[in-house]
Amino acid sequence: MPAEHVGPPPVPPHPPRTVLAATAVGKRYDGIPVLAEAGITLRAGEVHALVGENGAGKSTLVKILSGVVRPDAGRVLLDSREVAFATSRQASAAGVALVSQELAIFGDLSVAENLFPHGLPRRAGLTSNAEAEQRARPVLDELGLRLRLDTRAGDLDLADRQLLEICRALLTEPRVLILDEPTSALPKEAVDRLAAVLLRTRGRGIAILYISHYLEEVLRFSQRVTVLRDGRVTLGGAEIATVDLAALVTAMLGEEHAAPEPRAAPSPAPASGPAREPGAVAVVLDSVTVPGRLDRVSLTARRREVVGLAGLQGAGHLAVLEVTGGRARPASGSVRLPGGVAPRSLRQATGQGVAFVPSDRKRYGLMLDRPVWENITSVSWLGLHRGGLLLHRRALVDRAARSARSLRVDGGVHRRTGELSGGNQQKVVFAKWLDTDPSVMLLDDPTRGVDIRARAEMHAVIRALADEGREGRAVLVASTDLSELVELCDRVLVLQRGRIVDELSGERLTQQALSVSMNAGFAG
Ligand SMILES: Nc1ncnc2c1ncn2[C@@H]1O[C@H](COP(=O)(O)OP(=O)(O)OP(=O)(O)O)[C@@H](O)[C@H]1O
Structure with a gap:
């Protein structure tokens, strides 16, 4: 059948409409530039990905777009009009919703209270659970969240808490939805659900800004991509069809790293060199049952x-x-x-x-108001370390510095841990447990949340840890x-x-x- 007889005529493409734009944005912390001349434009109905190494400035840029942080220079335009959101609530009222990396779910409150943080919706003047249910259920369903609204949010696992935040943002009916690493806690099937939600959200004309370290996801989910490197834009709003993995990595890391370890490598070549002999048995589970969890x-x-x-x-x-x-x-x-x-x-x-390195650094991880070195050596401070505890502060700082260098934690060990980027905080959690010299990890x-270069380095460290010493470690x-x-x-x-x-x-x-x-x- 001739093609011109099939289906409706093609819809002429809409001229892309820019909803939110930032131009020439600059930001310094303690005099150190974190963003310089950075910019991005978000169009209605697109997923725009923002990528870059840990500490490249991605979160800072989206915090500026959403009113959490004020820029030192540059402009933010909403529908071509300059805006200066003083708070994230103002941004949200103007239609800019941010789901940030730092999960902001209140564990003691119910799912409903988390979804409607400014008060449950009302019916006939009274707060109404039925109304909350009616509004929230379709969005919860869309995200595949089968939760009762009276569940305590603290009882949810990390993936559900992350989806709950996305749900809360969607309930504000935003025009711009900013997702800062939304899939870092999600298992594969939830990522697929999120992909479907993004598609529908785009279909409603919402502009989505999507930060991720998973470059394959970026290529799969988004229409355009912006890359930041050391606070500057190295690739600005490129159409996704014009870039591939190698181009993204080059823009992120620079020319010298043009051929990275691809994350989607089919299967590894068998380890080269002599096969390693496993050592002595370190962990044995024998017919372990935990009701409802292990059988x-x-x-x-x-x-x-x-x-x-x-x-x-x-x-x-x-x-x-x-x-x-x-x-x-x-x-x-x-x-x-x-x-x-x-x-x-x-x-x-x-x-x-035994060292237990959690993925949820907010829940189990770090003292954010303390310097990096204290976090790295904190398990030793607690006296749990077998090597003894009366260690000189200087020795602790040196030890932490060595470990921070080997994991390339940004900016030295005297920085307040809360000032580090998310990926760098995750490296600190890892370093903290390495510091206990464990036999089982x-x-x-x-x-999670660590960029591709640091990820390869952490893998090398993990492998080396397993093999290290006379006995080695079980991981x-x-x-x-x-x-x-x-x-x-x-x-x-x-x-x-x-x-x-x-x-x-x-x-x-x-x-x-x-x-x-x-x-x-x-x-x-
Ligand atoms: N409140 C703050 N005080 C001082 N420095 C900060 C603060 N927030 C961020 N920084 C610094 O700004 C730089 C950029 O951080 P940002 O969180 O924007 O990076 P990112 O690209 O989002 O990284 P990641 O992928 O690890 O989340 C980092 O060097 C970080 O340490």
């Missing part, structure tokens, strides 16, 4: 081994880390750490040489990022509904095989 799980992890744990949300991979780290107690079965001891609490497990999404890593598991692990255990259903290693360990194994039986 007779048995595994061993040896020193010099990096063992991955994969699964869909709630599959049990995190519960394995928690029972091993003393944060959850098995109802039956046993857990043994080096020396044959059973972990009874997080503190006691730490004393036994439990890592939960270790490179157990749960990750929502399949390419991370493939790149990092010797073998990966796949969990479904609290049980180990598969083990992948060698040539079988590919992202595709992991995905198939995690989802097997859930199809349809």
Whole structure:
């Protein structure tokens, strides 16, 4: 059939309408330039991605766009009119909603109270749960959040809390929606849901600004992309069809890094050089059951081994880390750490040489008002470190500085930790646990929010840690990022509904095989 007879005539493309624009924006902190001559334009109905290394200035730029931070120079235009939001509430009232990296969910309040922070909606003059339900439910459904509105938000897991924030922003019916690393806590199926939501949101003519370290996501979700490097725009609003992964990385890191380790590498070449011999058994789980979370799980992890744990949300991979780290107690079965001891609490497990590195740095991580060095050495301060505690401050600072350098934490160890960019804070959490010289490392999404260069460096550090010393260390890593598991692990255990259903290693360990194994039986 001739093409001209099929379907309605093509709709002429609308001239793209700019909703929000920033031009020549400058910002300094303590005299140090963080943004210089930076700018971005957001058009109605587009997803515009903003990428850059940790500390490149992305969050600062979006905080300026959304009234959280005032710029020192430059202009912000909403519908071509200059605006100067004094607060994020003002920005929100003008239609600019920000979902920031720092999750702002109030744990003690209910889901409904979090969704309507300025008061529950009213019906006939009275606050009404029914009205709240009626307004919130379609948006919750759209995000795949099956929650009761009276659930305490603090009881939600990280992924749900992140989606809840997005839901809250959508409920303000924004014209501009800014998402600062919205998928960093999300398991794959939630990312797919978010992709669908973005598509619908675009369809309503909302402009979306999307910050992410996941470059494949950027290429998949967005129409245009802006890259920041050291506070300057190196690629400004390029159409996504005109860029590829290599071009993005070059814009982010500079010419000398034009060929990075791709995150979507198919499967790793078998490790070159002599195969490493795993060391002594360090962790044994024997038929461990945690009601509702783990069902007779048995595994061993040896020193010099990096063992991955994969699964869909709630599959049990995190519960394995928690029972091993003393944060959850098995109802039956046993857990043994080096020396044959059973972990009874997080503190006691730490004393036994277990380091539990959480992904949720806000909840478990850092003293944001203290300097970086204090955070890195804080576990030693608590006297949990086996090496003794009466360490001289100078020695602690030096030790922290070494560790910060090896992880390329921005800006020295005397900075207030709260001033670091999000990715750099995550590196500090990691450094803090490295400082305890653990024999077992439990890592939960270790490179969440960390840029690609730092991610490769952290992977190298993790590998080196497993192999280091005469005995080596056992590393157990749960990750929502399949390419991370493939790149990092010797073998990966796949969990479904609290049980180990598969083990992948060698040539079988590919992202595709992991995905198939995690989802097997859930199809349809
Ligand atoms: N309140 C503050 N005080 C001092 N310096 C700050 C403050 N906030 C941010 N900075 C600095 O500004 C720079 C840019 O930080 P920003 O958070 O904008 O980076 P980012 O690109 O969002 O990084 P990430 O990907 O790690 O989140 C960093 O060097 C950071 O340490």
